[in-house]
Amino acid sequence: MANIFITGVTGFLGGELLIDLSKRKDIDKIYCLIRAESEKTASKRLSYIFSFHEDHLNLDKIIPIIGDLTEEDLSSRLIADKRLSDVNLIVHAAANTSFSPIYDKMVEQVNIHGLEKILNWSKTLKKLKTFLYIGTATICGKETTNRLIKEEESPNVNVKHLVRYTYTKMMGELLLKQYLPEEKILIARPSIIMGDSRQWVPRSYVIMWALASINFLRLVPVNSNASLDIIPVDYASSAIVKLLFSEKRKYNVYHISAGSKSATTLLMLTRAIESYFPDKPTFNFIDRELTREVKLWARKKLNGNNALKNYTEYLNYWNREMEDSGDLRILMGGLDPYLSFIELGQVFDNTRLQQDTDAGFPEPAHEYIKRSVQFIENIDIFEAALEP
Numbered sequence: 001m002a003n004i005f006i007t008g009v010t011g012f013l014g015g016e017l018l019i020d021l022s023k024r025k026d027i028d029k030i031y032c033l034i035r036a037e038s039e040k041t042a043s044k045r046l047s048y049i050f051s052f053h054e055d056h057l058n059l060d061k062i063i064p065i066i067g068d069l070t071e072e073d074l075s076s077r078l079i080a081d082k083r084l085s086d087v088n089l090i091v092h093a094a095a096n097t098s099f100s101p102i103y104d105k106m107v108e109q110v111n112i113h114g115l116e117k118i119l120n121w122s123k124t125l126k127k128l129k130t131f132l133y134i135g136t137a138t139i140c141g142k143e144t145t146n147r148l149i150k151e152e153e154s155p156n157v158n159v160k161h162l163v164r165y166t167y168t169k170m171m172g173e174l175l176l177k178q179y180l181p182e183e184k185i186l187i188a189r190p191s192i193i194m195g196d197s198r199q200w201v202p203r204s205y206v207i208m209w210a211l212a213s214i215n216f217l218r219l220v221p222v223n224s225n226a227s228l229d230i231i232p233v234d235y236a237s238s239a240i241v242k243l244l245f246s247e248k249r250k251y252n253v254y255h256i257s258a259g260s261k262s263a264t265t266l267l268m269l270t271r272a273i274e275s276y277f278p279d280k281p282t283f284n285f286i287d288r289e290l291t292r293e294v295k296l297w298a299r300k301k302l303n304g305n306n307a308l309k310n311y312t313e314y315l316n317y318w319n320r321e322m323e324d325s326g327d328l329r330i331l332m333g334g335l336d337p338y339l340s341f342i343e344l345g346q347v348f349d350n351t352r353l354q355q356d357t358d359a360g361f362p363e364p365a366h367e368y369i370k371r372s373v374q375f376i377e378n379i380d381i382f383e384a385a386l387e388p
């Protein structure tokens, strides 16, 4: 029987992982590291995850462990906790996923030093079989563009990153090797997780916020033909759980991705949703370099001869839709790193996952997104832009 310790369960992917794991009969206990002030609030946070799925929380099986990855004495507290001595599987899904440079320090603290604390404790576990680290496929750097990328190309400390977040996720993979023997390490690298392919409101608007913002803007400075590797959270979670329990596993690292078969493009995604919003101007994509002009327009400082003046339909629409053009600055600030990721055209090979599990291929994002159209419309894009 497995005794699991899992982090990040209150998050987008972690919540799905917890639900999927809780359904398995070969798992005895699932200890969940949760940020909370008391046992009561921790249990409340857990209950919310289960009620979201109209599921029942069994506190005999799912046990909250209060803790924060930034806590100084986290390792020693976990070592001293007798309940955890039988843990044989660790799933580390917690991370600070912010792309904004304002949070760079915190991103490092959580994703590198927080992981170090879990690893320090994990070394002391006599029964530990597997440490599953949820990494990210996008650690391959900003110079790897417009092609299919294989697992063995990363980690490479020489690549340049678009944001600190991906750097810290890459460093996390390297840290694992310093603490644990190869045979105990399993790294699952999801590509971009957006929405849910089931017919319900997805658990989180993370990433979907970018699509909602693009849907609002309609005139977007990005290459809409670049390939995009996007998967829904339900597929990501079930593929990861299948991988964790697969007896055919031969590698330490696996992409959890759409791959060439299910990849999409922004053009296909926007075409899929366009007809649901007949009152908006049609989607139009312009050169990424025009971001500067869009930002200047938002600051009311766009003068003279500029390319944006050819798009008056969109400028009038923005004027109508936004009381304050400063809102556009906030939106573009949050969207900037997402547009840069879109332009990379990275697709992640998933042959390993196909061979070693029966996870199959995800439904392409331009198909399942049609079931989330109402949700896209309800995202408060301006509020979310302040917390990118």
Ligand SMILES: NC(=O)c1ccc[n+]([C@@H]2O[C@H](COP(=O)([O-])OP(=O)(O)OC[C@H]3O[C@@H](n4cnc5c(N)ncnc54)[C@H](OP(=O)(O)O)[C@@H]3O)[C@@H](O)[C@H]2O)c1
Pocket (backbone or CB within 6 Å): 007, 008, 009, 010, 011, 012, 013, 014, 033, 034, 035, 067, 068, 069, 070, 092, 093, 094, 095, 096, 097, 110, 114, 134, 135, 136, 137, 169, 189, 190, 191, 192, 193, 194, 204, 206, 207
């Ligand atoms: N979303 C994607 O597109 C994507 C793609 C590839 C890989 N991933 C990876 O998948 C994992 C989950 O991502 P996600 O999108 O589900 O993120 P998320 O929704 O932002 O969830 C992050 C989780 O980490 C927890 N956490 C953050 N800081 C913490 C701290 N100091 N101490 C303890 N827990 C902390 C959060 O707890 P609170 O609720 O208390 O804040 C939350 O449970 C991450 O490792 C991420 O790198 C995500």
